[in-house]
Amino acid sequence: MNLEEYKGVFIYAQQVDNQINNIAFELLGKARDLAKTLDTQVTAVLVGSGIRNLADQLAEYGADRVIVVDDPELKDYRTEPYAHALSEVINKFKPEIMLVGATAIGRDLGPTVSARVGTGLTADCTSLDIGDFPLVARPGHEDEQKHNQLLMTRPAFGGNTIATIACPDNRPQMSTVRPGVMQAIQPIKGAKAEIIDFNPGFTPNNKYVEIEDVVKVVSETVDIQKAKILVSGGRGVGSKENFKILQDLADALGGEVSSSRAAVDNGWMPKDMQVGQTGKTVRPQVYFAIGISGAIQHVAGMEESDLIIAINKDETAPIFSVADYGIVGDLNKIVPRLTEMVKAR
Ligand code: FAD
DSSP: OOOOOOSSSSEEOOOEEEEEEHHHHHHHHHHHHHHHHTTTEEEEEEEESSSSSGGGHHTTTOEEEEEEEEEEGGOOOOOHHHHEEEEHHHHHHHOEEEEEEHHHHHHHHHHHHHHHHHHHHHHHSSEEEEEEOOTSSSSSTOOOOOEEEEEEEETTTTTEEEEEEEEESSSEEEEEEEEETTTTOOOOOOOOOEEEEOOOOOOOTOOOOOOOOOOOOOOOSSOOGSSSSSEEEOGGGOTTTTTHHHHHHHHHOOOOOEHHHHHHHSSOOOOHHHHHHHHSSSOOSSEEEEEEEOOOHOOOOOOOOEEEEESOTTTTTTGGGGGGGESSSSSHHHHHHHHHHHHHO
C-alpha cells in the first residue's frame, strides 16, 4: 500500500428517507479542523436513492466536494450494497482519513467497509486530532515517531482508561465517531461544493437481502441531545417520584430531564434519558448534575456542556471538579428553591 497516494478527509454523510442525520454535520465540523492541519480538502460521501438534492446542504456545512452514489439499489439501508458503494468510493478516491458516525447504521457499515478495503477501524471515538505517534512497541524503532497521524481517542477497558489509537501502516485511517461529541460549523448559506457522481457498478439480479416492510418506531420520549438545558438527576434523587422536583425545575427553565445510569438501573428513568459512556453524549448550554457523583463514565457524556452546575451534599464529589458552579447541600431543599426563584423572575 503506497500511503502517499491517499489524500483528503472524507466523511460518510448518513441519510435516511432523504434526511441527512445530524452526525454528518458534526463530522464535517471535525473534518474541517483536521483538513486545515493537513492542508487538504473535505469530501462528503452521500449514498442512497434520489438523494442528489442533499449535496448542497453538505456544502453549507463545510464539504469542499460531495461524491454522490445514487442508485435505486440503495433506497433503504442494507449492509451489502451500502458497503459495496462506500468501499468502491474508497478504492477509487483513496482518502487519507474516512470518518463514519457511530450510529446504528455506521456501526454496521464502518467495520464492514474497513475489512473490505484492508484497513483498521477505531470504533466509537470521542476525540480526533492530528499529531505524532510514537512507535514505542516496535523493536528497533522505539525512538521513532510517525508524523501527521490521525490520533483517535476512545474510552477503553470499561471506561476505566482512555486509549489513543493510530493506524500508521494502512490507509485510510478510519474511525466511527460518537454522535453529539463533535461540533458542526454554523452553516454558510449558498456555499457550493464540487459534486462528483460516482457509479460503483451494481450487479443485476444480485442476491442482496430483500426488505419486505419498514416499521418505524415512534419514540415517546424527548431527544436529550437536542435540549439546550438539561436537568440531570442521579442516585441521590432517591426515587422515581422525587424526579418530579427535577421536572419542575426543567419546566421552569424550558429544559428537559435526563439522568445518570444509576437512576436508569433503579428503574427511575428510561434508558433513552441516560447520559454517559453507555448512554448519550450531550452538549447543552446548561447542564445541571443533581445528586450525581461524577463518575468518569458519566462525565464522558456531559463534560463538553457550555455551563455545568452541580448540586451535591458531598463537597468532595468528583462532579465538582468538572462543574463551573457548585452548590453543596441537600438537593431536596435546593432544587425546589431554585425552581421558585426561576419562576419568580
Ligand atoms: P452515585 O455514584 O451513587 O452518586 C450519587 C451522588 O448523590 C453522591 O455523590 C451523593 O453525595 C449524592 N447525594 C445523595 N443524596 C443527596 C442529596 N440528598 N442531595 C444532594 N446530593 C446527594 N454511568 C452513567 O451515568 N452513564 C453511563 O453511560 C455509564 N456507563 C458506564 C459504563 C461502564 C462500562 C461502567 C462500568 C459504568 C458506567 N456507568 C455509567 C456507571 C458509573 O460508573 C456510576 O456508577 C454512575 O454514574 C453513578 O451514578 P450516580 O452518580 O447517579 O450515583
